[in-house]
Amino acid sequence: MMMMGEMWPQLGSVIASAMFAYAMFKQYIPYQLRGPIEKYIQKLFGYVYPYIHISFDEYSGEWRTRSELFATIQSYLSTKSSTEAKRLKAQDVKDSKSLVLAMDDNEEVTDEFQGIKLWWASRKNAPIQSSFSFYPRSDEKRHYKLTFHRRHRDIITGSYLDHVRKQGKAIAVSNRQRKLYINNPAEDWSRYKATKWSPVVFEHPATFETIAMEPKKKEEIVNDLIKFSKGKDYYAKIGKAWKRGYLLYGPPGTGKSTMIAAMSNLMNYDVYDLELTTVKNNTELRKLLIETPNRAIIVIEDIDCSLDLTGQRKKKKEKDDEDKEEKDPIKKMRGGEESKPSEVTLSGLLNFIDGIWSACGGERIIVFTTNYVDKLDPALIRRGRMDKHIELSYCCYEAFKVLARNYLDLESHELFGTIERLLGETNMTPADVAENLMPKSDIEGADSCLKALIEALETAKEEARVKAEEEAKLKAEKEAKLKEEEEAKLKPEKEEKEKVESAKEEVKCKLCNGTSAKQDGKENGDNH
Numbered sequence: 001m002m003m004m005g006e007m008w009p010q011l012g013s014v015i016a017s018a019m020f021a022y023a024m025f026k027q028y029i030p031y032q033l034r035g036p037i038e039k040y041i042q043k044l045f046g047y048v049y050p051y052i053h054i055s056f057d058e059y060s061g062e063w064r065t066r067s068e069l070f071a072t073i074q075s076y077l078s079t080k081s082s083t084e085a086k087r088l089k090a091q092d093v094k095d096s097k098s099l100v101l102a103m104d105d106n107e108e109v110t111d112e113f114q115g116i117k118l119w120w121a122s123r124k125n126a127p128i129q130s131s132f133s134f135y136p137r138s139d140e141k142r143h144y145k146l147t148f149h150r151r152h153r154d155i156i157t158g159s160y161l162d163h164v165r166k167q168g169k170a171i172a173v174s175n176r177q178r179k180l181y182i183n184n185p186a187e188d189w190s191r192y193k194a195t196k197w198s199p200v201v202f203e204h205p206a207t208f209e210t211i212a213m214e215p216k217k218k219e220e221i222v223n224d225l226i227k228f229s230k231g232k233d234y235y236a237k238i239g240k241a242w243k244r245g246y247l248l249y250g251p252p253g254t255g256k257s258t259m260i261a262a263m264s265n266l267m268n269y270d271v272y273d274l275e276l277t278t279v280k281n282n283t284e285l286r287k288l289l290i291e292t293p294n295r296a297i298i299v300i301e302d303i304d305c306s307l308d309l310t311g312q313r314k315k316k317k318e319k320d321d322e323d324k325e326e327k328d329p330i331k332k333m334r335g336g337e338e339s340k341p342s343e344v345t346l347s348g349l350l351n352f353i354d355g356i357w358s359a360c361g362g363e364r365i366i367v368f369t370t371n372y373v374d375k376l377d378p379a380l381i382r383r384g385r386m387d388k389h390i391e392l393s394y395c396c397y398e399a400f401k402v403l404a405r406n407y408l409d410l411e412s413h414e415l416f417g418t419i420e421r422l423l424g425e426t427n428m429t430p431a432d433v434a435e436n437l438m439p440k441s442d443i444e445g446a447d448s449c450l451k452a453l454i455e456a457l458e459t460a461k462e463e464a465r466v467k468a469e470e471e472a473k474l475k476a477e478k479e480a481k482l483k484e485e486e487e488a489k490l491k492p493e494k495e496e497k498e499k500v501e502s503a504k505e506e507v508k509c510k511l512c513n514g515t516s517a518k519q520d521g522k523e524n525g526d527n528h
Contacts, residue, residue, distance in 0.1 A: 052153060054146040055123075072168035073144050074102055077120055079171070080109045105142070113160045119147040173268050173295070178202045181272045186284050196291045202271060204261035210406050211255060211262055212399035212430040213392075222266065224388060225365075229267055232362070242362035245353060245385050249373040250392035253429035256369040259392065260299055269365065272298045276306040282348030286357050297365045304375045346377060354385045394427040403430065407437040408446040415450045422457035426464055432456070 060067045078101055087104035103109060103122040111118045124142045148156050180202035188194050208222055228244045235242040246263075248256040264271050272292055279285050292298060300306060351357060353366050368386060370376060381389070395403075397420045404410045436453040439445070 050150055051147050052150045052156075054157075056144045056146070058142045069165070070144065072165055072172065073120075074168075075172040075175070076164050076168035077109065077144075078102060080111060080120075113163065114155065116148065116152045116155060116160075118156070118160070121145045121147070176268070178264060178268065179270045181270060183272075183274055183278060183288055185278050186280055196288055197272065199270075202261075202264065204258075204265070206258045206261040207265055208262050210402070211258060212395060212402045212434070213255070214396060214398045217390075221388075221390065225263060225267060228365070229363070235362075241359040243358060243364045243366060245366045245368070245387045247373070247381050247386035247389045248367060248369045248392060249389070250371070251394065251429060252371055253431035254392035254394070255430050256392055257301070259390070260297065260367055260369075263365065263367070264297055267295075267297070267365070269295050269297045272296050274298055274300050276300060276303075276344055276349075277342055279342055279344050281343045282345060282351070285344055285348055285352050289352055289357055290360055292361065292364070294361050294363045296363075297367060299367045299369070301369045302371065303368045303380075304370045304372050346380065350379060350385070395423060395430045395433045397423050399430055400433060403434050403437055404450075407434065407439075408449060410446055413446065413450060415447075415454065418454055419450065419457065422454065422461065426457055426461040428457060428460055 056067070056070050056073055058067060058070045059065065087107050088101045089104045090101055103120075105122055105124040108119055108121040111120060121144070122142065123145055146156075178201075179199040181197040181199045184194070184196055184198055189196055208218055211218060232242055248259055250256065260271065263269070270293075274288065279288065289298075366386075368376075368381070373381070373389075380386070400419060400423060401411075401416075404413070404416075433453060436456050437449050439449055
């Protein structure tokens, strides 16, 4: 049997011979013949080599765009790389909340799926020659290489790669920095590198745990959102676009905007704040919808104030007057094109949220907010468009306890009973309650904040009482005034009626007197 000491020199000579043969192949074999020769060598090698390799390039396409699949695999391997790889590379990935740790070049990690062992490796080819370029050369692109046994081909190319894609996207979403978008005016869309939406980092800390609302109602909303996020197959089954509408209505200061932020934080969705007054027509509205990605919350705040969406239009005369003003060259120079009002119609908005264009994308939530729900057209907020109506009203006792826990770290207090009674007797928004519970200095404690809230509630109660009395007084005065006006209006008619009745009585009396005189004369003649 060959000794170990004799085997190493022979192995070294074999490797040297192989390297020499490869160098001769590269130097003396014409470039046109290398391809066919390599093809048949690899085919021959495949008969004895049991493993399959799949490469995933970082850049693909003619314009060197970064592959989404490569980024997804990078996210998937980030957790394994941080625990298994010996050499790591820290990368500042766009829209990520933190640094992403990836395998360094020529590093390898293992993975296991359904009992099958796989190997992932990061590779990067050295450039043949140095040259300046904005993008990596085709011979220096990085790629991931997946290696597995050929008997597992069907499982790996089917369910495993689908598993990698789903898990990678989930990890990327959880690490992604959420953003708040606002739509740009249409005249800016044609500029160089211009986009229809402008983003800022969205770091609103609101969660459903901190929202001042009844726990049962809060749980109902959370369950509805989670059910929607998992409903892709269900929506496809019932033949409906994967979207859901929420109508948030209530007085100012009741937490409508905070509710939207909590939705975003729960669902990991970006928020797209749609300002309708900058949208000139229905076509621009559709273009904005097309540019909105999946997993997004589209918000139209104070929709009752954004545009005239009640279907009411101005009279033709007023419209003609406005047309004359627009033709005035002086006014046109002052106002310009920007003064032209929006031509977005109710029909256009309905098609935006529920028409055929609403199916261009999926997993979208559309939110309307309003202070006066009665002003909105019923067609705009019917079920199927605004699927869930959420009333955010004045602060109740359950909502107050949430605020007390958030602001003062209190679960109970001797003054809670008084506050509960006062909240049942008067209306105060959660924003006003929170302002009174917030300490204004380091020396101000929970007792002083609760007393300040009680004082504010009592003041609000007294103001409400005075206001109610004044309204009742004004109502009584208005009714008395209307009664006087009605009586004054009816007085001439009454007097005229009395005159007519008096005249009739006089005529009747004269007729009666004349008849009596005739009868007396006749009787006297008969007597003679």
